[in-house]
Amino acid sequence: MNTPSHLHNRFLTRAALSLQENWPSIALFALGLLIWQYAVAFLQIPQYLLPTPSEIFLRIWKERWLLWSNLSITMIAAIAGFFLGFLIAVGLGTLFVFSRTAARALMPWTIIIRTIPILAIAPLMTIWLGFGIAPKIAVAALACFFPILINFYRGLGSISREIGELLSLVNASRVQGLIHVRIFAAMPFTFAALKISSGLAVVGAIVAEFTGANLGIGTLIVTAGYQQDAVMLFAGIIVSCIASVLFYYVVVAAEKLCLYWPEARMG
Amino acid sequence: MRNIATVKYTKKIGSTVASALALALAFATPALANDKVVMRLPWIANVQAAAYIIAFEKGFYRDAGLDVEIRPGSVQVNPNQLVASGDEHFGANDSPNIITGVSRGMPLVAVAACWQKHPGGLYMLESSGIKAPKDLIGKRLAYDEGGPWTLIKAMLSKSGVKLDQINTVNASGNEVLMKGTVDARSGFVINGPVAIELAGMKTTAMPASDYGISAAAEVIFTNKKMIAEKPDVVRRFVEATVKGYKYAYSNREETLKIVLANNPQLAAEQQRRQLDLQAGLIFTERAAKQGLCSFDRQDVASTVDVLREFGGLTGQVDVDAMINTSFVPAP
Structure with a gap:
């Protein structure tokens, strides 16, 4: 029976279990913060060089609405860029499976695009795409599409020889092979890439905000830099880290949902 | 921190080998x-940075008994922190930047204000x-956060133009x-145009200094420890740099050659024009009367007021503690 008290008990059990599993990381994290806090005081490091964690967390609390409103703008751009990058990568990867010529023609281009320094291209994106959300989405997509493409494409080709032979034996078309076999083979690879790209998308959006935006956590960080406000700078960095971590775990949760068959989880 | 450590180390070594060296030195x-x-x-x-480069290349620093290492800056590096921490001895920044650093608790002291007019505009x-500022009403204006923008906001306000009368991006x-895409933009009038x-x-330019907004650029600063422990080094550095300013702008062709030889990536014509425009900010009426790089308490206090009203400055600033005007040589 799912009575409220039942649910409550279940929640407590799960929380206890999770604590049991994760206590080393939690303890290390807490210890790190403590050392940071007391080292700054003990070594008399001035605030403008390194503020204490307590100063930073108090500031995050005090400016929570400002941080939240800017962070949400950055995250919308990052998530949109993440999906755009994902769609482009999946589209190109699928195309490459169907056409070796396309793969040979386009792969060098994707590598060239990959090697462009994001910090250098971001101002150009602002000039080309205007001052709104578009350049942020573009830079975020640019930052995350390549790892997804490489892993998705690699995953599509990762079926064993036996499965390949089976597919030809049953006269499966390329489309059927893709839909029924290759997509599933590619999923674990793709999710590994998505986990990497979740963080890259956030960094991409922030970098785009460095070069021209009115709002967003990147703008907040730049302004804090101009104001030489080290506490606010750290506050901006920390909330963007927290958001990236949350985004990462959303991808992890999606992975758990999508990779439901046992073999997928073994690798 | 690093320098302090190095100094201690040297002293220790010095004391242990001093006697051995003394004999050798006596004959050297x-x-x-x-x-x-x-x-x-x-x-x-x-x-x-022409004045510093010239003072270095022409031996003015060496003649003053200084072994100067000039390190370039970038958008990501603010000299304030490096000088405040004692890692480096001198830095240059515009006065709004130094005042903001001081308001964050940095022990900085301005010792020479070489561009008496700020190029922001x-x-x-x-x-x-x-x-004129009034012509901007209803127009589109691009800005980026930072020093010039604060001064421009002050200029607009002084001219009776409200920010919401302009479309800013x-x-x-x-x-x-x-x-x-826009009709005007913020920046430095010596290089953007x-x-x-x-x-x-x-192009046309509208520097904030033309509208009575007081701020200086290329202000040389050091930290309080240097002022207390090595005032003589500060004096020699300021004097040799002022000499660098005089030489650099009286011999512009040679200056240009030396700067370009130092950094071949620079565009010669752009640098030539910028050098000429800079001269107008440095060789002012005041410089002729009171000396190159001279400044006073009133200038800094007035900039502090501008920053409080338009630059989001909130922290404490003790103007008397953050300036020392005694190092600038008389004209």
Whole structure:
């Protein structure tokens, strides 16, 4: 029976279990913060060089609405860029499976695009795409599409020889092979890439905000830099880290949902 | 921190081997070791840093008994922190930047204000017809956060123009102006317009200093420890740099050659024009009367007021503690 008290008990059990599993990381994290806090005081490091964690967390609390409103703008751009990058990568990867010529023609281009320094291209994106959300989405997509493409494409080709032979034996078309076999083979690879790209998308959006935006956590960080406000700078960095971590775990949760068959989880 | 450690180490070594060295030194030529100092530029080593480069290349620092290492700056590096921490000895920045650092608790002391007029201001295409702040009403203006923008806000306010009467957008680069996306942009009137003129378009500029906004640029600063422990080094550094200013601007062709040889990536014509424009900010009426790089308490206090009203400055600033005007040589 799912009575409220039942649910409550279940929640407590799960929380206890999770604590049991994760206590080393939690303890290390807490210890790190403590050392940071007391080292700054003990070594008399001035605030403008390194503020204490307590100063930073108090500031995050005090400016929570400002941080939240800017962070949400950055995250919308990052998530949109993440999906755009994902769609482009999946589209190109699928195309490459169907056409070796396309793969040979386009792969060098994707590598060239990959090697462009994001910090250098971001101002150009602002000039080309205007001052709104578009350049942020573009830079975020640019930052995350390549790892997804490489892993998705690699995953599509990762079926064993036996499965390949089976597919030809049953006269499966390329489309059927893709839909029924290759997509599933590619999923674990793709999710590994998505986990990497979740963080890259956030960094991409922030970098785009460095070069021209009115709002967003990147703008907040730049302004804090101009104001030489080290506490606010750290506050901006920390909330963007927290958001990236949350985004990462959303991808992890999606992975758990999508990779439901046992073999997928073994690798 | 690093330098302090190095000094202690040297002293320790010095005391243990002093007696052994004393004998050897007695027979050596009596030459005093130069004082090693690090100077951090606010920007790359282009003509903006002409005076330091000339003072170095022409031996003015060496003659003053200084062994100066000039380190270039960038957008990501603020000399304030490096000098405040004691890692480096001297830095240059505009006065708003130094005041902001002081308000964050940095023990900085300004010792010379070499560009008595700040280059911060607005510039636009001549075809826009914008000549005075009032002409900006209803127009589009691109700005980026930072020093010039604060001074421009003060200039607009002083001219009776409210910010909400202008369509402002946060955007970098000259391209927005050249493409006609905006009608005016914030920046430094010594280099932004030059790049556009070189691309073949006529420009006009509206420096905030023309509208009575007081701020200085290329202000040389050090930290309180240097003032207390090595005032003589500070004096020699300021004097040799002022000498560098005089030489650099009386011999512009040679200066240009030396700066370009130092950094071949620079565009010669752009640098030539910038050097000429800079001269107007440095060799002012006041410089002629009171000396190059001279400044006073009133200038800094007035900039503090501008920052409080338009630059979001909230922290404590003790103006008397953050300036020392005694190092600037008389004209």
